[in-house]
Amino acid sequence: VKQSCLSLLAILITTQLCLTTPSLNAAESGSTETHTPRSVILIIGDGFDDQHLTMARNYLAGNAGTLGLDALPVRGAVQIETVSPDGTRLYAADSANTATSLATGAVTNIGRIGTDAQDRDRVTVLELAAHAGYATGLVSTSSVTDATPASFAAHVNIRMCEGPDITNGGELYGQPFSGCPSDATQNGGAGSIAEQLAKAPVDILLGGGAKFFDQSIPGQSQTVIEWAQAQGVRVIRQKDNLANLPASGRVIGLFDKENLEVRWRGTDGRTAENADVSWLNRIDWRLGSSADPEPMECEPNPDYGDTPSLAAMTEAALTGLAARSDKGLFLMVESASIDKQSHKRNPCGSIGEIEQLEEALAAALRFADDHPNTLVIVTADHAQAAQILPEPSLFAAVPVPVYSPGKVARVKTPEGGVMRINYATNNFPKAEEHTGANVPLFGNAVAQGVLKPFMRQRDVHQAMLAYLGLNEEETTP
Ligand SMILES: [Zn+2]
Numbered sequence: 374v375k376q377s378c379l380s381l382l383a384i385l386i387t388t389q390l391c392l393t394t395p396s397l398n399a400a401e402s403g404s405t406e407t408h409t410p411r412s413v414i415l416i417i418g419d420g421f422d423d424q425h426l427t428m429a430r431n432y433l434a435g436n437a438g439t440l441g442l443d444a445l446p447v448r449g450a451v452q453i454e455t456v457s458p459d460g461t462r463l464y465a466a467d468s469a470n471t472a473t474s475l476a477t478g479a480v481t482n483i484g485r486i487g488t489d490a491q492d493r494d495r496v497t498v499l500e501l502a503a504h505a506g507y508a509t510g511l512v513s514t515s516s517v518t519d520a521t522p523a524s525f526a527a528h529v530n531i532r533m534c535e536g537p538d539i540t541n542g543g544e545l546y547g548q549p550f551s552g553c554p555s556d557a558t559q560n561g562g563a564g565s566i567a568e569q570l571a572k573a574p575v576d577i578l579l580g581g582g583a584k585f586f587d588q589s590i591p592g593q594s595q596t597v598i599e600w601a602q603a604q605g606v607r608v609i610r611q612k613d614n615l616a617n618l619p620a621s622g623r624v625i626g627l628f629d630k631e632n633l634e635v636r637w638r639g640t641d642g643r644t645a646e647n648a649d650v651s652w653l654n655r656i657d658w659r660l661g662s663s664a665d666p667e668p669m670e671c672e673p674n675p676d677y678g679d680t681p682s683l684a685a686m687t688e689a690a691l692t693g694l695a696a697r698s699d700k701g702l703f704l705m706v707e708s709a710s711i712d713k714q715s716h717k718r719n720p721c722g723s724i725g726e727i728e729q730l731e732e733a734l735a736a737a738l739r740f741a742d743d744h745p746n747t748l749v750i751v752t753a754d755h756a757q758a759a760q761i762l763p764e765p766s767l768f769a770a771v772p773v774p775v776y777s778p779g780k781v782a783r784v785k786t787p788e789g790g791v792m793r794i795n796y797a798t799n800n801f802p803k804a805e806e807h808t809g810a811n812v813p814l815f816g817n818a819v820a821q822g823v824l825k826p827f828m829r830q831r832d833v834h835q836a837m838l839a840y841l842g843l844n845e846e847e848t849t850p
Pocket of ligand 1: 468807
């Protein structure tokens with residue numbers, strides 16, 4: 374199996390060579406000649422499905438307008454794959470197993486970080502790139518220990534093992550939690566995600582999650598971040614520090630305790646609401662009536678404060694990484710709270726984070742303009758709950774109450790419309806759930822011939838490896 378996979382990779386690389394410049398051919402065939410660096414910038418919108426993409430276009434550019442994403446020359450769709458522990462296929466995923474597919478090529482179980490369904494650690498594209506001499510970075514608006522960034526540089530069997538306090542078990546959100554004892558430092562494992570990231574070959578790591586790095590390493594007097602500093606890692610905690618990142622060495626930037634604050638919210642913090650329904654309204658002799666929630670505006674989130682933007686973190690990472698390696702770089706950028714705000718039924722929150730993704734994409738494309746051979750990919754990990762529904766309902770005139778069984782937000786758009794966003798995956802007051810549709814895929818001109826119109830997440834992984842000339846040590850089962 375290993376042999377056939379390697380020859381497949383050889384074919385992919387050969388195909389690549391046919392399309393590239395002679396000087397690059399010489400470099401990749403083993404010559405020590407200098408060559409143009411190659412870079413991959415992978416932008417992941419968490420929960421960024423076509424419903425969210427369309428919501429953002431309607432709001433940010435108008436119904437007839439286009440987003441920056443829409444101008445990219447390569448466009449396709451990515452199928453999500455998930456397996457249960459007994460091996461049967463599942464049709465809706467989480468961010469851990471999907472980021473693990475993109476990072477490692479493994480099709481794995483919900484909740485797993487950088488490990489396959491047999492609980493084996495799988496080498497990631499970031500680890501391979503670092504080993505090959507590329508500069509590497511992870512940037513996210515979530516805790517850097519959260520599923521998407523973690524899957525590129527850590528290996529644990531349950532995503533909740535973010536910091537050392539919980540790794541050997543304990544209580545999480547008021548519930549008993551078994552932890553991931555085989556990973557715990559005190560049991561000879563590699564430790565929690567924070568402990569692993571502190572040691573990982575990530576040159577620049579930016580996002581939230583200070584809470585997990587400020588926990589003590591079991592059996593030691595140091596916290597995770599103190600340990601990292603003692604190894605020479607530069608630690609920053611303020612947005613202003615992004616302007617002057619050191620040109621060498623490792624950097625960890627932690628700008629919030631957990632996830633970074635989001636940019637927007639609904640009017641006075643409103644999220645989607647239930648219709649006000651009354652049955653058997655005898656006054657007008659109908660069987661009842663329903664009243665929709667009042668429309669809302671999107672407004673700045675007052676808690677956003679001095680949170681660094683995703684674009685500012687992306688620009689700082691690209692500048693810093695370009696200074697670190699003549700070979701090129703691998704950078705993963707995540708707009709994490711498109712998903713988190715969809716769980717909270719907050720469409721304005723999601724739209725503001727898609728605006729952040731657009732700005733980060735613009736930064737990536739500016740870098741690609743100055744650095745030829747930069748492959749820019751934008752995709753999502755999984756689909757989310759929000760749906761755009763007719764406003765008003767097609768059945769509004771029927772003389773019985775017709776309303777969504779879920780919650781509805783009616784968002785006033787800048788062009789004067791009302792966009793009705795519905796959330797109805799469950800009746801749980803705290804959170805919506807992911808959905809199972811395939812997700813969008815975009816690429817810049819460099820992606821032509823590298824990406825295909827329809828791929829699986831593990832194919833996107835292989836395409837990144839092929840582009841950077843990386844070889845996996847083990848094959849996909
Ligand atoms: Zn989610």
